[in-house]
Amino acid sequence: MFYRLSGVYHSSLISDSRMFKVPADRNLAVFLLLIGLAAPFILPSLYLNSYILPWLIWTAAALGLNLVTGWAGQLHLGYAAVMAVGAYSAIHTVRLGVPWEIALIIGGLAASVIGSLFAFAALRVKGLYLALTTLAMQFVMDWVLTHSPTISGGSHASLQAPTLALLGQQITSDAGYYYVALGWCVLVTIFMLNLKRTGLGRALVAVREKDFAAAILGVNSFYYKILAFAASSFIAGVSGALLVATFYFLAAPEQFSVNVSIQVLAMVIVGGLGSIIGSYFGVALILLVPGLVNGLVVTASEELGMQVNVETLAHIPNAVYGALIVIILMIEPLGLGKLYGNIRDYLMTWPFDQLRK
Structure with missing residues (x-):
């Protein structure tokens, strides 16, 4: 319902070439910018x-x-x-x-x-x-x-x-x-x-x-x-x-080094080629998720009382992280940006799409 296009008719080239064709996209961008500006205080x-x-x-x-x-x-x-x-x-x-x-x-x-x-x-x-x-x-x-x-x-x-x-x-x-x-x-x-x-x-x-x-x-x-x-x-x-x-x-x-070049290319591919918001998602996945997975693995091992040696603990996050990338690309080969677009397109018609025969 947030992505409703009621009243947007694309009746002219100017309206159709706007930066944000969907008003909710503009509102989301403004909201995220405000969050970004307030981040040092939060x-x-x-x-x-x-x-x-x-x-x-x-x-x-x-x-x-x-x-x-x-x-x-x-x-x-x-x-x-x-x-x-x-x-x-x-x-x-x-x-x-x-x-x-x-x-x-x-x-x-x-x-x-x-x-x-x-x-x-x-x-x-x-x-x-x-x-x-x-x-x-x-x-x-x-x-x-x-x-x-x-x-x-x-x-x-x-x-x-x-x-x-x-x-x-x-x-x-x-x-x-x-x-x-x-x-x-x-x-x-x-x-x-x-x-x-x-x-x-x-x-x-x-x-x-x-x-x-x-x-x-x-x-x-x-x-x-x-x-x-x-x-x-x-x-x-x-x-x-x-x-x-x-x-x-x-x-x-x-x-x-060359590893950095491959890493940045992976960010772009996982996020989605040609997708702007996908670049944000791809960088977050490649750059931030390994640390989060590592923290979750350490916490889970402590809570369950498992004795995991340091070497295994160092490799488990990489395995989970790599499997996560494979699963995402299997679900949506065009990347996280396309996955976000699919969700947005679904919400543009929900719940009225249920009325279709």
């Missing part, structure tokens, strides 16, 4: 900065990957590499005396330049061949970070991030870090929501479905592939810089 700092803050930043990063993979259909296994470019570029820029606001933009632009190299590979190959090419570029970036002390400090070293300062004010509180992450995630979400209803978004979808057919219709696949990789890499670069500035507080090569 949640303890431990939960706020250990769970919610990284969830927001990784969601912004996953939305960037969804832009190139979900919208443009280009399989990307080197996403952590461009995040590393943005993080290290921003840190070195701030160390040269540049304000953080400009350093974040420089980090995003540097990541866009590197990300455009992936686009040139996408012009020649596609599918699994593109995935292999981007994976090779990820390995190249891993080698550069571990063998270039000038950039990263060396294979076993870390680069300390300068104190984050925006608009001339240093940010050192947990609430301050959280609001920076929230602001960036909201900006990326608004960009993606608007992208869906623009000519750029429709062109990317056309390239995803069949680039040859899109070219016949006048869509320049060369231009839009480069644009998708560049925009996605910019989001990745800024997200990587903010992740280092607000959560890790230092940059190390292992933070942006």
